[in-house]
Amino acid sequence: MERPSALQRLRAALFASPLDGLITVVLLAALLAGGQALLHWLVFKAQWAVIQVNSTLFAVGRYPLDQQWRLWLLTTLLAGATGLSWGLLRALPRPDRRAVLWPTNDRLAVALLSGLGVLVPLVLQLSAAIALRWWLITALVLACRWLAGRWGAALPAIARRGWPLIWPLLYLLGMTLIAGGFGVPAVSPYRWGGLLLTLIEACFAILLCFPLGVLLALGRRSSLPLLRWLSVLYIEFIRGAPLITLLFLGQNILGLLLPGGFTPDRVWRAAWVLTFFAAAYVAEAVRSGLVALPPGQMEAARALGLPVYQAMLKVVLPQALRVALPAMVGQFINLLQDTTLLSLIGLFELLGTARAVMANPAFIGKDAEVYLVLAVLFWCCCAALGLGSRALETRLNTNPQPA
Amino acid sequence: MAPPVTPWWRNRRLIPWLVQAAVGLLVLVLVAFLVGNLVRNLAAAGLLLTWRWIGNPAGFDIAGSWLPFSAEQPYWWALLAGLVNTLRVVVIGLIGASIVGTAVGVASFSGNALLRGLARVYVELIRNIPLLLQLVFWYFVVFLALPGGANAIQWPGLVLAQSGLYLGMPELVNGVWQAPIRLSVEFAALLTGLIVYISAFISEVVRGGIASVPKGQWEAARSLGFTPLQTLRRVVLPQALPVIVPGLNNQYISLAKSSSLAIACGYADLYSVAETTLNQTGRAVEVMVILLGAYLAIDLVISALMNGRNLAVQLRSR
Numbered sequence: 001m002e003r004p005s006a007l008q009r010l011r012a013a014l015f016a017s018p019l020d021g022l023i024t025v026v027l028l029a030a031l032l033a034g035g036q037a038l039l040h041w042l043v044f045k046a047q048w049a050v051i052q053v054n055s056t057l058f059a060v061g062r063y064p065l066d067q068q069w070r071l072w073l074l075t076t077l078l079a080g081a082t083g084l085s086w087g088l089l090r091a092l093p094r095p096d097r098r099a100v101l102w103p104t105n106d107r108l109a110v111a112l113l114s115g116l117g118v119l120v121p122l123v124l125q126l127s128a129a130i131a132l133r134w135w136l137i138t139a140l141v142l143a144c145r146w147l148a149g150r151w152g153a154a155l156p157a158i159a160r161r162g163w164p165l166i167w168p169l170l171y172l173l174g175m176t177l178i179a180g181g182f183g184v185p186a187v188s189p190y191r192w193g194g195l196l197l198t199l200i201e202a203c204f205a206i207l208l209c210f211p212l213g214v215l216l217a218l219g220r221r222s223s224l225p226l227l228r229w230l231s232v233l234y235i236e237f238i239r240g241a242p243l244i245t246l247l248f249l250g251q252n253i254l255g256l257l258l259p260g261g262f263t264p265d266r267v268w269r270a271a272w273v274l275t276f277f278a279a280a281y282v283a284e285a286v287r288s289g290l291v292a293l294p295p296g297q298m299e300a301a302r303a304l305g306l307p308v309y310q311a312m313l314k315v316v317l318p319q320a321l322r323v324a325l326p327a328m329v330g331q332f333i334n335l336l337q338d339t340t341l342l343s344l345i346g347l348f349e350l351l352g353t354a355r356a357v358m359a360n361p362a363f364i365g366k367d368a369e370v371y372l373v374l375a376v377l378f379w380c381c382c383a384a385l386g387l388g389s390r391a392l393e394t395r396l397n398t399n400p401q402p403a
Numbered sequence: 404m405a406p407p408v409t410p411w412w413r414n415r416r417l418i419p420w421l422v423q424a425a426v427g428l429l430v431l432v433l434v435a436f437l438v439g440n441l442v443r444n445l446a447a448a449g450l451l452l453t454w455r456w457i458g459n460p461a462g463f464d465i466a467g468s469w470l471p472f473s474a475e476q477p478y479w480w481a482l483l484a485g486l487v488n489t490l491r492v493v494v495i496g497l498i499g500a501s502i503v504g505t506a507v508g509v510a511s512f513s514g515n516a517l518l519r520g521l522a523r524v525y526v527e528l529i530r531n532i533p534l535l536l537q538l539v540f541w542y543f544v545v546f547l548a549l550p551g552g553a554n555a556i557q558w559p560g561l562v563l564a565q566s567g568l569y570l571g572m573p574e575l576v577n578g579v580w581q582a583p584i585r586l587s588v589e590f591a592a593l594l595t596g597l598i599v600y601i602s603a604f605i606s607e608v609v610r611g612g613i614a615s616v617p618k619g620q621w622e623a624a625r626s627l628g629f630t631p632l633q634t635l636r637r638v639v640l641p642q643a644l645p646v647i648v649p650g651l652n653n654q655y656i657s658l659a660k661s662s663s664l665a666i667a668c669g670y671a672d673l674y675s676v677a678e679t680t681l682n683q684t685g686r687a688v689e690v691m692v693i694l695l696g697a698y699l700a701i702d703l704v705i706s707a708l709m710n711g712r713n714l715a716v717q718l719r720s721r
Contacts, residue, residue: 013516020515027517226423230430240699242660244674245691252687256444257437337533344535344666351536367543375532375540382531 041368050366051373052125054357058373061193061348067185070177071196075137077173081166083141087148088155088163089395101149105391110145114138171207175200189267193348195377197267201349202336205274209335210328212275213282214317220283221290231283238280243338247273247345270342274335281331289324290316322396329389333382340378350374445688456684457482463679465671467587478680485676486697492593492672493659493701499598500658501651504605509635511610522606529603535664537600542592542668549588552578567591589670593662601658608650612643644716652709659701673697 004012015021051058060071090106102110117138121131152160178200180186192200219231238246250273255263264272293316301311321328343352354370357363363370411417445451461481465472469491470484511522529537547565549556553575555564562573562580568591569582586594616639624634665672674694681690 013514016514023515024517027521031521224419224423226427230426240702241695242663242674242698244663244666245694245698248674248678248694249691252681253441253691256441256687259440260444333531340533340535341664344664351533351539355539367539371536371540371544374536378533378536379528379531383527386531 046369046372047366048124048369050357050363050369054353054363055124055126057357058194058350058353060196061353062191063193063196064187064191067187070184072133074174074177076140077170079137079141080144081170083144084148085163085166086141087145087150088152088160090149091152110142113141168207171203189265192267194353195350197342197347197349198336198339201267201271201274201339201342204271205278205335206332208275209278209282212279213328214286214321216279216283217286217290218312220287235280235283238277239284243274243277244341244344246277247341249273251345266345267347270345270347274338277338278331278335281334282328285324285327285331286320288327289320289322292323293320325393325396326389329385333385336381336385337378350377441688448685450685450687452688454689456686457689459684461680462683465676466669467590467671478684481676482673482680482693485671485673488670489662489665489672489674489697490701492590492597492662492665492670496594496597496601496658496662497655499594500601500605500654503598503602504654505609507602507606508609508613511606512613514631526603526606529600530607534596534600534661535667538593538596538664538667541596541599542589545595546588546592555580587670589665589668592668593665593670593672596668597658597661601654601661604654604657605651608647608654609643611650612647613639615646616642641716645713648709648713648716652706652713655705655709656702659705660698663698 014024060068063071086106090101090103117134121134126134176182176184178187178192178196179189216231216235219227220235222228222231247270250269251266254269254273263269297319298311298316301315302308306314339349340351342349343355346352348356351374354374358367358370442451457479458477460475461478462474463481464474465481465484465488467488468484469487470480472481472484507522507525510518511526513519513522549563549565551565555562557573560570560572562569562582564580565588566580567588568586569580569584570586571583573580573582575581620638620642621634624638625631629637662672663674666675666678677690677694681687684690
């Protein structure tokens with residue numbers, strides 16, 4: 001049989017029946033009208049001065065100007081580590097596949113990354129010095145990616161296996177750089193803001209809610225009734241309450257629950273509430289993975305003479321976490337989105353900064369521009385997390401389905 | 404020779420009890436520590452638990468309250484008015500999100516590639532943008548920017564004006580719109596935001612449910628002469644519902660909890676009334692108990708109703 005031509009396929013997809021044709025025409029007309037109106041607004045009506053003037057405020061809040069080199073240093077380190085980790089991931093092929101230096105997905109990602117890295121500073125009309133820094137950082141990611149992808153396989157095994165430990169180390173180093181300590185002058189959390197604060201809160205909560213969630217999930221599946229009931233009580237209590245009420249609780253009641261003087265700063269109080277909130281949801285995700293695992297795995301591990309904790313760590317959890325991965329990343333994406341709620345309790349993360357900027361009489365009525373930029377930013381972050389999770393999922397899948 | 408004695412730390416019956424006793428003790432000590440601090444701090448601030456304040460006049464107004472409310476009425480009536488406002492947006496939101504979500508979910512199985520693609524774009528676009536951002540967008544960018552008076556957007560039976568949404572047969576009287584049903588822009592913004600956001604998630608639930616029905620069912624029904632719509636209604640959906648309903652339950656509860664973001668678009672729901680109450684009275688613990696209790700009750704009611712539905716739609720095997 002001959003393959004249908006492109007025109008025939010298009011016709012089958014869009015104009016299979018009169019009704020289909022009508023739907024297509026109406027949708028196309030609506031899309032064209034909407035697209036044209038949006039383009040017209042973007043090019044002729046929108047005024048982006050509000051973003052350009054406040055770009056530092058949106059990026060780091062009121063972080064002192066003479067200390068911002070610390071953030072640039074941290075960004076550079078993160079870019080290097082990202083490139084190296086990415087390259088190493090490609091340098092170590094799956095057992096059933098040949099190592100490819102630049103698979104199709106990576107080429108797409110590189111094109112997207114370099115496009116964004118070059119264009120965004122230009123579109124925002126940042127000053128030449130800052131734009132140049134962003135270009136250098138983008139180049140650094142790609143260079144590290146190439147270096148690690150090319151020669152990563154030649155590294156000794158211990159370096160390859162120990163490499164992921166760089167991330168917790170970088171986190172600690174990053175927090176020192178941001179907050180100060182060890183000879184670096186301190187910067188109070190009140191001065192953190194914008195994207196910086198959003199990322200600090202999200203990273204802190206994501207890192208800590210994961211171990212807490214695993215413990216809670218194990219507690220909920222435990223054979224000890226007291227552990228089980230305490231875990232169930234905690235998980236269901238947290239899941240039954242809206243996050244905003246818990247944040248409110250953190251701001252108004254946490255201070256009453258601790259002895260005077262021990263209350264952490266508002267920024268950290270919010271971070272802890274986010275952590276405890278997300279832990280309950282991560283616990284449910286991990287539990288779904290544990291439930292999916294046949295009980296024979298635990299029994300077999302025990303029969304081989306592994307003590308319970310080793311059977312858990314080496315046999316049960318690695319398999320359960322692999323099953324739970326998509327649900328867990330889904331929760332992390334939710335967590336990143338939930339940081340916007342901090343603006344309702346008076347913190348100046350991205351949305352809080354936006355509201356503060358718009359309260360300035362000079363920028364009244366520029367809501368559409370600001371919210372659009374924030375939406376694009378959040379969309380890119382969340383979509384990237386989702387894509388990364390899907391890539392990791394196929395990579396971790398040790399017995400792929402025959403196609 | 405005497406049998407080898409098991410040392411106590413390897414005793415299989417003793418250890419679980421010891422672990423539980425240790426955990427129980429730890430939790431007890433922690434709770435005692437926290438409650439002790441709470442009582443001491445509350446006593447120092449002169450705010451020991453009492454419910455007498457709840458009968459005092461509230462002293463603030465609730466815009467767009469469904470229950471008749473004025474500033475001299477007591478706090479408990481204000482909180483009740485807030486709860487009614489929350490329930491109103493939750494119930495209407497549930498219905499709206501279900502309809503839109505089902506439509507989008509079904510559209511992602513359409514034979515029309517454009518419709519299918521648009522359904523995917525809708526879901527991917529909406530799910531990756533925070534709800535709060537969407538709510539402020541709907542409120543500040545869309546609904547507050549509506550033209551007023553005679554310039555209002557007029558459709559048959561519906562008028563969108565800056566002063567609100569008018570349903571029924573709206574007419575302009577002395578430059579003011581009058582209609583049997585008027586929705587405030589705050590309510591409309593919250594409702595639109597919630598419906599758009601939750602329907603994206605519901606459409607994924609519906610899509611998963613429909614995808615779980617084997618393809619042969621479609622083909623068999625079509626070859627028996629059913630139209631596509633009949634196939635969906637009589638053959639596919641009844642088999643997809645047992646998969647869909649538990650997922651819907653989660654999304655409905657999520658909608659009820661998300662409605663607490665109403666404060667971002669100026670709608671006086673339970674949370675926003677409670678926050679005002681707390682700011683005026685300083686009764687943090689009591690207000691918190693009311694808030695958590697109310698949302699827990701709403702969640703439980705939704706779960707109970709959906710469990711009833713769940714039993715009803717499960718396939719009965721002979």
